[in-house]
Amino acid sequence: MIVDAHLDIGWNAIAHGRGFLQPPAPGYLVSRQSLVAAEVGLIFATLYTAPAHAERSMRTRFVYETPHEAHVIATAQVNYYRSCGLEMIGDRASLSAYVRGWRKGRLAAVLLMEGADPIVTPSELGAWTERGVRIIGPAWGRTRYSGGTNAPGGLTELGRQLLKAMRRKKVILDLSHMADQAVADAFAMWRGPIMASHSNARELVPGDRQVTAATVAEVARRGGIVGVSFYAHHLRARGKATLEDVVKHVVHHAKSAGGPEHVGIGTDLDGGFDTRYAPLDDVSRLKELRARLRLHFTQTQVDGIMGGNWLSFLERSLPET
Numbered sequence: 428m429i430v431d432a433h434l435d436i437g438w439n440a441i442a443h444g445r446g447f448l449q450p451p452a453p454g455y456l457v458s459r460q461s462l463v464a465a466e467v468g469l470i471f472a473t474l475y476t477a478p479a480h481a482e483r484s485m486r487t488r489f490v491y492e493t494p495h496e497a498h499v500i501a502t503a504q505v506n507y508y509r510s511c512g513l514e515m516i517g518d519r520a521s522l523s524a525y526v527r528g529w530r531k532g533r534l535a536a537v538l539l540m541e542g543a544d545p546i547v548t549p550s551e552l553g554a555w556t557e558r559g560v561r562i563i564g565p566a567w568g569r570t571r572y573s574g575g576t577n578a579p580g581g582l583t584e585l586g587r588q589l590l591k592a593m594r595r596k597k598v599i600l601d602l603s604h605m606a607d608q609a610v611a612d613a614f615a616m617w618r619g620p621i622m623a624s625h626s627n628a629r630e631l632v633p634g635d636r637q638v639t640a641a642t643v644a645e646v647a648r649r650g651g652i653v654g655v656s657f658y659a660h661h662l663r664a665r666g667k668a669t670l671e672d673v674v675k676h677v678v679h680h681a682k683s684a685g686g687p688e689h690v691g692i693g694t695d696l697d698g699g700f701d702t703r704y705a706p707l708d709d710v711s712r713l714k715e716l717r718a719r720l721r722l723h724f725t726q727t728q729v730d731g732i733m734g735g736n737w738l739s740f741l742e743r744s745l746p747e748t
Contacts, residue, residue, distance in 0.1 A: 428466060428467070428468025428469060428526075428529055428734050429465065429466055429467040429468060429692075429713060429733050429734045430467070430468070430469045430470070430691065430692075430733070430734035430735075430737040430738060431462075431467055431469075431470045431471070431692060431693065431694050431696075432470075432471045432539075432622075432624045432625065432652075432654040432691055432692065432693035432737055433471055433473060433539070433541075433603075433624040433625040433654060433656070433693035433694065433695045433698070434457060434470050434471065434472055434473065434694070434695070434696065434697045434698075435473045435475045435541070435695070435697050435698045435699065436457065436470075436472050436473070436508070436697055437472065437473065437474060437475070437503075437504030437505075437507045437508055438473065438475040438476075438477075438504065438697075438699070439455075439457075439697050439699065440507055441489065441500075441503055441504060441507055442477075442487050442489035443487070443699075445697075446458075447459050447507075447511050447513075448511055454701040454702055454703075455697070455701050455702070456696050456697070456702060456705060456707075456708075456709065456710050457696050457697035457710065459511070459513075459534060461709070461710045461711070462534055462710060463531070463532050463533070463534050464710070464711055465710040465711045465713050465714070466531055466713075466714075467534065467710070467713075468529050468533060468534060468535070468734070469516070469525075469534070469535050469536070469537070469734070469737070469738070470534065470535075470536050470537075471536065471537050471538075471539040471562065471624060471693070472508060472513065472536040472537070472538060472539065473504075473538075473539045473540070473541045474501040474504045474505065474538065474539070474540045474541065474545065474560065475504075475541040475542065475567070476490075476491055476497045476500045476501055476541075476542055476544060476545055477489065477490045477491070477567075478490060478491060478492075478497075478542075478544070478567070478568060478570075479491065479492045480568070481567075481568065485699055486699075487699075491544065494544055494545070494546075494547045494571065495547065497542075497544040497545040498545045498546075498547055500545070501540065501545035502545075502558075505538070505558050505559070508536065508538070513534065513535070513536050514533075514534070514535040514536070515535065515536055515537070515538060515559045516535050516536065516537050516561075516741070516745070517537075517559055517561060517745070517746075518745050518746050518747060518748050519741075519742055519745045519746070519747050519748075520747070520748055522738070522741055522742060522745060523742070526738060537561050537562060537741065537745075538558070538559045538560045538561055538562070539560075539561070539562040539563070539564070539601060539624060540555065540560050540562070540563045540564065541564050541567055541601075541603075541604070541624075542564065542565075542566060542567035542568075542570050542575075542604070543563055543564070543565045543566075543570055543571075543572045543573070543586075543589060544570045544571055544572070546563075546589065548585075549585065549588040549589045549591075549592040550592070552589070552592045552593065552596055552598070553596060556596050556598060560598070561598060561599060561745060561746075562598065562599040562600075562601050562622070562624070563589075563593060563598055563599070563600065563601060564600075564601035564602070564603050564604055564605070564624065565582070565586055565589060565590075565600075565605060565609070566578075566604040566605045566606065566609060567604050568604075571583060571585055571586075572585055572586035572589050573586045573605055573606065573609040574605070574606030574608055574609045575604045575605060575606055575609070576604050576606070576635060576636045577635065577636075578606060579606050579607070579608065579635070580606055580608060580609065581606070581608035581609050581611070581612040582609050582612040582613065582616075586609070586612075587612075587616065590613065590616060590617055593619065594617070594618065594619045597619070597745075597746040598619075599619070599620045599621070599622060599744050599745075600613060600617055600619060600620070600621045600622070601622055601623065601624050602621065602622070602623040602626065602638070602642070602646065603623045603624050603625050603626045603638075603654075603693075604636070606635060607635065607639075610638075610642055614645060619744075620649075620650070620651065620740070620743065620744035621646055621649050621651040622646065622651045622652050622653070622654070622740065622744075623638055623642075623643075623646060623651070623652075623653045623654065623693075624654050624693040625654050625655070625656040625661075625693035625694070625695045626638040626653055626654070626656065626693075627655055627656050627661045627662065627676045628640070628643075628676050628679040628680060628683070630679065631663075631675060631676060631679055632660075632661060632662065632663060632664055633664070636661065637661065638653065640679075640682075640683035641683075643680050643683035643684050643689075644683050644684060644685070646684070646689065647683075647684035647685055647686075647689035650740070650743065651689065651740065652689055652690065652691050652736050652737055652740045653680050653684065653689060653690055653691070654690075654691045654692055654693025654737075655673055655676045655677055655680065655690070655691070655692050655693065655694075656693060656694065656695045657673060657692075657694040657695060657696050657705055657706055657707075658695050658698060658700055658704055658705075659700075659703075659704040659705065659706070660704070661695075662676065662706060668704070668705070668706040669706050670706050670707060670712070670715055670716050670719055671719065672706060673692075673706055673716060673719075674716070674719045674720060674722075674723065677690055677720065677723075677732060678723050681723075681724075687724050687728045687731060687732055687736075688728070688731055688736055689736065690732050690736065691731075691732060691733075691734070691736045691737045691740075692716075692732070692733065696710070713733075716733070717729055717733060720732060720733075
């Protein structure tokens with residue numbers, strides 16, 4: 428099966444009316460129908476909340492100004508996923524059973540919180556893990572927990588408390604969007620499972636939204652995975668993105684990591700952008716990506732990049748029960 432480690436399904440449905448159970452909205456790519464047709468079997472479904480300063484750039488009024496408002500927005504997304512009947516994977520046993528029984532047409536999800544502000548205080552983390560959250564990225568832009576994209580800074584004291592609580596609750600840390608100093612702070616204190624759900628190579632596309640080769644190498648040393656984003660501005664500095672750009676970032680990450688076993692995909696194809704900013708015009712074209720990757724990797728390695736690497740990571744990283 429294909430595993431996509433980053434899709435903002437709940438955000439798109441609630442903030443923009445692009446319902447997951449309907450066919451993709453005109454100009455967009457992601458729905459349950461399109462994913463299962465492309466043989467995507469597992470996704471990391473996000474709880475994304477937009478801070479007030481992002482209102483213009485995200486073209487939305489569905490934003491938060493306080494932690495309580497962020498909490499309400501994220502809760503609405505949890506409820507939306509439940510209303511869709513999306514099967515949630517929360518531990519190794521449920522993952523193993525799902526993978527063994529998977530067949531075309533089935534789709535399940537792991538919940539990933541992108542930007543930790545919905546967690547009003549770290550003491551409330553348990554309430555979120557009970558709702559199914561298994562992965563947390565503390566940042567988007569700046570949050571109360573961490574410096575982020577276009578917002579330099581390290582982990583705050585609240586952020587350090589959150590990471591300690593995450594370790595106790597066996598939650599996976601997602602480095603995507605974290606500022607360089609925050610990444611360094613996390614490396615210094617974090618001893619749990621670590622990943623970057625949707626982060627491309629800074630050496631190919633400059634900017635603090637991308638990750639450095641050194642960060643990829645350290646994530647790999649710790650047994651983690653880095654997912655390649657399909658957003659055009661993450662794939663190339665200018666011009667129309669193509670699947671060949673995706674391949675370039677996969678190859679670069681694989682070299683940085685010491686092997687393709689630490690690379691996957693985290694397309695972000697439902698991240699608020701339409702097909703003008705995507706390297707494909709239909710999710711079914713992921714099959715073309717396999718053939719392009721095969722020019723650089725063995726068939727087993729390609730299967731890993733398309734999903735197997737994420738499955739192995741989750742088998743090591745999710746709580747046992």
